[in-house]
Amino acid sequence: MAGEVNAAGLSVRVRKEHHSGAVASFVLDVNLEAPPGITILFGPSGAGKSTLLDCIAGLVRPDAGRVAIGERVLFDIDGGVNLPPQQRHIAYVFQSLALFPHMTVEANVVYGLADTKDPRKGQRVGEILEMFRVEKLRERKPAEISGGERQRVALARSLVTLPRVLLLDEPLTGLDAELKTSIVDDLRAWNAAHKIPILYVTHTREEVDALGERVIALDHGRMVSEGTPREVLDAPRRRRLAQAAGFENLLRGTVMDLREADGVMRVRLANSASEIEVPLGYAAPGQAVRVAIRAGDILLATEQPSGLSARNTLEGKIASLERRGTLVLARVDCGVIFTVHLTPGAERTLQLALGKNVWLVIKTHSCHFVDD
């Protein structure tokens, strides 16, 4: 492949306020370093992920801060530097992809090479089309190819320019998992040779799991955590993030007592007599808290279980059963409503029906303490 290997990281410090009237309705205030390789930006919609990418690409002017790739400064409020998008050497794939509808696949890919004097231009286009497995579609228009193919073309169009940073704004939304994986594999293969920082924005947990080496979680315009996918997803620090991370159960409760020797505390769930045991957190007895539990982490039994290591068993009645693809979503009324995921097979064997008495079994460490 052409292009030298450069290991320049992206460093971003931006602040951007959106105003509605006189008050700032939304403030983006982020300070991050992205080394070469994939960094995931994760957060619920409205967290400021796209605005952050727009600031980096030069489509939106931050109110303050500095954006640089290695030593090359793209934006610096103090130095009065603000390069236009054309000069930043940043590639950006939007969620809508924004392929030019009136141009063929090939014309789309060549578009970014207009000013390139490289005599091997044609060869570069051929190589990138092949790399992303769309060389057979050269003559087609974007409307004539499938969604996955369009996503591949959008990547090829961006990467043929040999950018210094790649920004991806949920580019693989709407693709099935297998197709997603194959596109991501091709992207990784490309980046093994070029080693540029890739910022990948997503709000779905599956993509974080599948892609992530490094995850930065964003909420309300701020970074709320940073680390491996496990670290970020499994310890939600904010409620909205907990919802985004797939915690279907988010329950209000009151801390009853702390058992520091056991490393747990007991929480009484609001409006019910049920108490559950959760890992010890920074809380005092009497404090109102929220507990996040994933629907897939709850076991369901039709008889009262005994001899379990799990500390939390709650009795309840089935309030609703709903089939969602290969998943059964059960709502169980234990004074508060729990959402539980089952397989259709389990639903059959347990002969679940509305109104049936069941017991929920929840491990202490599946209960996540969320401060409000």
Add this chain to the structure above:
Amino acid sequence: MPLVLPPTVLGFYMLIAMGPRGPLGGLWRTLFGHGLAFTFSGLVMASVLYSLPFAVQPLIASFEGVDRKLLEASAILGASRLRTFGRVILPLSVPGIITAMVLSFAHTMGEFGVVLMVGGNLAGITRTVSIDIYDRVQSLDYAGANRMALVLMLFSFAVLSLVYGINRRFERRLWSPWPAR
């Protein structure tokens, strides 16, 4: 301005400007040796001014109708504003450009006030079909007026269907889900 100005008023001002002592007429005379008023060139000039707003509005509307994301994508791919305009905005605005052409054509075709003021009514030079119809009605030649009206109607209809045919084919070529071949 030409959008709200009565055609006769616009025509009157154009006539003054184009007259031998007007700025436009004087300039024209030094360049080409003859005046502008009551000539075909003068007529064209006045019509352009009169119909321009009818062309500009659909043009602007269609330029603005181009997806902003495409323009951003173009900028990020290194294209200057000019290149973005030429390669993205213009080709995607073809339907709007054609609409602008149809509108201003139809508008000019039926124009009366400006034409009469600036061009007068000289057979073979500035007598447009609309004025000819008016002329014949004035001299009670209803059969002749009818013939000319029919000519104008058929012509308008032919141009209109031709232009919309081209427009449709363009749209299909640009966004068709089926291969163009």
